[in-house]
Amino acid sequence: MKYNTKETFKIYIQHAKKVKGLVFVIFLCSLFATILGDLITPLFYKHFFDTLIKDVSFDVKKALLIGILFKILFLSLITRGLWALGDFLSSKSLIVIMRDIFQSCFEYTHKHAINFFNNNFVGSLVKQVNRFAWAFSHLWNTFFWDFIPLVIAIVGICIVLSTQNLLLAGIIFLWILILCVSTFFYSRVKLPLDVALSASDSEISGRLADSFTNHENVKFLNGFVLESKSFWNTTTKWHDRAKKSWYFDAWFRVFQGGMLVGLQIGILYFAILLWEKGVFTVGDFALIQAYFVTLSFKIWELKHIIRSYYEQTANAEEMTKILLTPHEIEDKRKAEALSVTDRRIIFKNASFAYHKTRKIINKLNLEIHPHERIALVGHSGAGKSTIVKLLMRQYELTSGKIFIDDQSIDNVTQESLWASMSLVPQDPILFHRTLIENIRYGRPEASDEEVIEAARLAHAHEFISEFPEGYDTYVGERGVKLSGGERQRVAIARAILRNAPILILDEATSSLDSESESLIQDALDNLMKEKTVIVIAHRLSTIMKMDRILVLEKGTVVEEGTHKSLLRKKNGIYKGLWTLQAGGFID
Template identity: 50%
Template structure:
């Protein structure tokens, strides 16, 4: 039942994308239909040709008639090919456009999913599902449009022509065709079970491979090659087993089809001979019957291959259809308004948040951050600091309570307007595999080159960028792997400087910097923070000494609140203990 739902969903998506091109689809179908019908005319002409040769009439009359038949056959083939080429020309253009539209639809739908969705799915597996979904449209379209349609037309036309010669010839051919297709359907339906499992396993294998490639440094330096190989071998062995099961079903299908072909050839020829002995068929009729038999057998034999492609296409499409059936977790409410941030006040009002309704991270959390205030969140790992940031960014929605910016509930404003007013520098920034200029300009797409360079100077990134041979046109590699951690961090800070949003979030933004880089960047951050509401998540207390407020978070609650000096005056305070532990490493 679930598979049927996914199949219907796939059909619905494909149909929605075909609809804008329905005029072109109909035009190409008319030419295709005419070409397939006219392609069955030559056997009728050959029948006449053979009958003339075997008639024993005047040689001059025969030659004249034979030449006319040959010329007519040539004309038929020319017209047929012209119709096929016109149909193909039209199809090439609209199928390419539909595939591009499908790619864009998948892209848009995926990127509306929440951060949690991408945390739970391999990037490589998602990419492969999109590619399979788009490619399956081409496979399904070709199978239905070019192949299955041709089989149906040929069976109908050939059955009607043979039935005109003798009703039982038409009945035998038609019944056999239905039986052949039914047997193919039974086998292919069984094969689909294995194909679906194999498609799922293909995604697992791809995901494991992509994960190990992305973590190649960990694999090497933690001596994990043998463990990862064993894991990958287990998954590929499962993939191998599923592939073998699928192919064995196909093997027995070929055996059954071979038996059915022998059966229909014997029945048709035996019955035709009986009719010939009774004087009801001519030699030309035998040529006609055999020509249609060869044409039908060749195309009906292809039905199994067509159905296999159809089911494989459906199996591939259903993977992505399942994602389309997965609703977006974080969406704009109806009539969501555009966030306006004239001041930058942030209020957490009795906010609670749970993961999967089982693990409470934050409960009845209250916090007011005044406009232009710089607030640091410190505490042990897992205390809830990053969760507070994710709630503000709406990577998650609050379970209870209200989260407001300038008296506007962020759940009632559009996500795009929320993100436009927030600059975010994560702990481990990931860059696009593009140039440094493009990565920094991502914060402000219409920025000039001079503005990009100025932002890089403020983030102390300009110096190392200028050291590259290609300078700002240097490609950073996938995820920015060609840069050091500190360099990536400074590029991310430059991007945030360029964006210049009224609210700034720094999530361990200087954690990847060495002491010298951190010293250089502190001045840039001080300039960046001016006239902004700032939230800084930090473990290194040296980065938060100048904050207006420092909040110590423990188990999702604020246990201490004050400036650096105020918190140090608390004798047994949590912040003071952390300070004493880290004091020896600070740059004063």
């Protein structure tokens, strides 16, 4: 599998560049804080202990020691100050960059075409955006507060010690190298174990969600024992993987601990030899002990650094792919806004297929005249909704063209194309916001009075007024707290408010009972005035009054005419449907 780690970093760096001045200062803070705190301060401890055993009078010694103490205090204060400054600047930059990352992921993802959303779970997209932003934060913190101090400490300590004794510095360096390399390989081996474990984690979450969502099926179809057994199998898989990963981790900690003990005893023994030769002082013992503590802390952290690198780049991977995927449908470079004058729509030899194996729309030729109200009729799956989607350029035609007032829809901006239409979709989805916000979404600048008037016309006002919180009622995720018919009425109110020149009703009243439908029909008739209208309906009684009815089969128009003229056709498809329905439904 090809990872896009390089691209992930390119994107991150692009964002970080916006605060590059701050990034440089943070880098300096981390660098100098490590040098002062971990490398230079221990030198003063060495000096302190050497002074302690100096052959001078007690008073002089005391004054000298207090002098050193003040120097250590001064250094510590500067070190702490640098850490604090770095910390503050890091937070300041991080929140700006993360907001930037969130926003650009949100905007880029939104601009993908409908097909992209059909192929990706919304829940998973939400997770990817979050993971991408937080991965940056983890990598950022690891880099500035773990990685830089580790490198500086190792290099610095080896340099300082080499001025004292080259062999000692060499041994320590070699030992650290072995530890670093083994930690690196450990992390490489551990990674697939962690990936497998996290897949098991997700599987548990997925099973839990699927089973709880289906709690009614589990109860009423007596599936509890089956569910419980299958959940046990899932958790057992997790158990086996966790065992491998966690045990491996525990064994490595034993190895790492052993190596560090070896290093500590080794350097102390070496120090004794040097002391024997008179090269090493008591202060040197204090120095190497302080350095050892620093090194062991930092090396212990090394595996977290490597792990964090792999884990976080893996976390960012999916979103990176999304950000690297070009938008499926984009405005042409010089696209202009659609200018709607007459409201004429023309499909010219339009063909379309979701998959190569099956053409849905086949050389469709259709002219919808200005202010004409047409109805599309046909069996379920005939391609009626697809025609609407093509008109809205949610998919590109495989061949042919669609024109609105002589402008090809692929030559105009998508924003202006959508602004020219009001759509009441087959299954309206609402925002988890209040009813008033949902209706107003059709025209954000509309006043409260206009919203309420639209709701009245759509006969939504009646049920909205009965909610304790009226128009301020939250409708639940996707609008689940409303019935199908109520959701449709909200969508109709939204379309009434939007009042765009082209109106599309895709089964807009299918969830309503006949009585509510006939009430709304008046509002819809009003709404249709002066507009070019496309209505899709299975209930033929709702389209009788249309100017023209088109019967669709296998992606082309097979019959067209008014209700009356179509009924006059002998053996006509529409006639057949009408007889079957006797004013009812077709399916």
